[in-house]
Amino acid sequence: MRRLVVNCGQLLTMAGPAKPRAGAQLRAAQPVPDGAVLIEDGLVAAAGPRETVLRDPRAAQALVLDAGGRLVLPGFVDSHSHPVFAAPRLEDFERRIKGQGYEQIAASGGGILSTVRGVRAAGQDQLAEGLRLRAALFLSCGTTTLEAKSGYGLERDSELKMLRAIRQAAAATPLELVATFLGAHALPEELRGRKQEYLRRVCEEMLPAVAAEELARFVDVFCDEGFFGVEDARGVFLAASRAGLAAKIHAEQLSRSGAAALALDCAAASADHLDLLSGEELGSFAGSTTVACLVPGSNYFLGKPYPPARGLIDAGAAVALATDFNPGTCPCWDMRMILSIACTQLRLTPLEALTAATINGAWALGLGKTHGSLEPGKQADLACFDAEDYRELPYYFGSRPAAWTMKKGEIVHALGSLAG
């Protein structure tokens, strides 16, 4: 099937070099006025100025979709989220406002382990249905690919249940889900003080089972003070590598643990959070294929200092932006909101932020060659917003759904009529 999207008032293709280099990309990704996108069998056939695209003979037989002069860009690639859970953590939210700290909240039954209890008690169908409903919210905001982590099971069967729920939901939603096994998210209550025993189970019992069912593309480790150390993470990465899973890591969020250096050393797909990164560490990402994945929505939600995004970009790092959607520290599925935070609080330019939310997000998932920009042969994942200028995306903040979202050439969300 052929489709031709015309009358894109502004088209951002985010086309760029075929490796994760943020700096070089930014300057190339200028908006095209009066753009068009030709799509064949779910893939981009051509994207650019209308007159160029219409010259393609295939355009003559395509079904036309009029974007009505609106902004069209690649669907967002959200490369860090924890979207599988049973219930929001509203009590924690209110307790934190009232000044209670992490310890107090955990002592009164809240915190991450309360989500673990909820996930352990839930059935796979319930978790899958919850994720399917959330997927519709992501799609409504223009996100077309979402990384989804396990990590609220913390025992073999519950971790597998989460990953199977992700696979089940993926079959029921057009949102593309990329699964990550995060067994090493926290120590389960029943193994308090027995970290090595738990890590043994992660590496020897869970990882092989995850790999056997091909349930995840990545492994992730929460590498921070009070959780897992750099050597723990190295051990998990080694076991994951044997099982065929690539690496991601939660790094330098609560303490300077050396996790970012480990990520670079292991050529991880991404090092995430990076709140406390500084000085020469910033430059160490330049020339690396490891993407610096920032999740400033969690800093906003917790009222904590923001990661050094400006420093990373200025030092030549490839920076991705992700929601970190999760019930404890970032209940936000809207990449446009993350763009707003990135521009107003982290001082990224709108084009830097959009690069981080599309092509660099794709690189953070190892999908840079097929996702994240509108170039011939790539997936036709598009988002259309009722805006005349791409800078309106981070400028206006608060509620504003995408006009429509397209996944692999098919409309998967539309606000009202599709008529221009």
Add this chain to the structure above:
Amino acid sequence: MRRLVVNCGQLLTMAGPAKPRAGAQLRAAQPVPDGAVLIEDGLVAAAGPRETVLRDPRAAQALVLDAGGRLVLPGFVDSHSHPVFAAPRLEDFERRIKGQGYEQIAASGGGILSTVRGVRAAGQDQLAEGLRLRAALFLSCGTTTLEAKSGYGLERDSELKMLRAIRQAAAATPLELVATFLGAHALPEELRGRKQEYLRRVCEEMLPAVAAEELARFVDVFCDEGFFGVEDARGVFLAASRAGLAAKIHAEQLSRSGAAALALDCAAASADHLDLLSGEELGSFAGSTTVACLVPGSNYFLGKPYPPARGLIDAGAAVALATDFNPGTCPCWDMRMILSIACTQLRLTPLEALTAATINGAWALGLGKTHGSLEPGKQADLACFDAEDYRELPYYFGSRPAAWTMKKGEIVHALGSLAG
């Protein structure tokens, strides 16, 4: 016409004492599970637990609207905005990100005076149509009453044009617009260095004309360093009082000017911004009928420190929250986003924030007896969100339109089908 809203999974009536006292109100406004609202001729006839409301004989003849187990609360009353302008200020936004200050931005043709040039050049119809379109966005986010200021004309005819555009838009949208004359917003370019001459025009030429056409309910003054001083504001208030307009003031935003004290002294309806208020000034609002109207969206957008909301509430002030929607410093029409900022950054509890966005917003507009809560005889202005718990409103942030919005008993925005 009678309407009965049933199956409100949670109903927040925000009922409270008949004067602006935030502290006392909060504890009374507990959510009602399985609530109902009976509406007659656009007014609330009864609101509360289903069994209580259904006992009313009028309920038997009412048209039933099933809220589907969702959250229902009073429509937001947004008591501070500048929604009449010709174009967003995207260049300023990008320049600020790149580190340019107010002076630099103004020197390169940006800043408030660029909006003034746009408004002066625009026709009344164009301004009214822009406002009508924006009003739909406010309604989609659950706002049912919006204060709208002039202040981008800065000359008699342009100020009158703005206020007439507000009146024209008000006739074309269900959003209730409350007009405020803000002639004393800034000094126009052509009168640089001639502040007294401009103030004379505001008081002697503009105010009487505004009053003659009954174009505004309030007068407002931007009382800050580099703009207008406390004695200037007192003069404008005096003239406004003679013309029958009540007072509001932009206070303590960029400098400690004494504007808040003037507001209390003059029994202004509200003192707005208050970023730099501190110490005993906080307590001076307690027992006053002047509402402390906070607009933390502008602090967020500019990356500036937040106002002392916690201190004001703890000292007994009646605090309102408003968007400050405007093209330069807060392009946000979504009160739910302001609730999020209030809870995560200002440490208001969800109930305090909702009080501030409904009944206290109404008091800030002198409408506390008719708007802002669901009590017999008040306007039936309701918002319904797809949430089980009112704390979800500030908890989830980013895009999430209201399920439906009702103004004076009529549905004025609905997302998809109204079926529960």
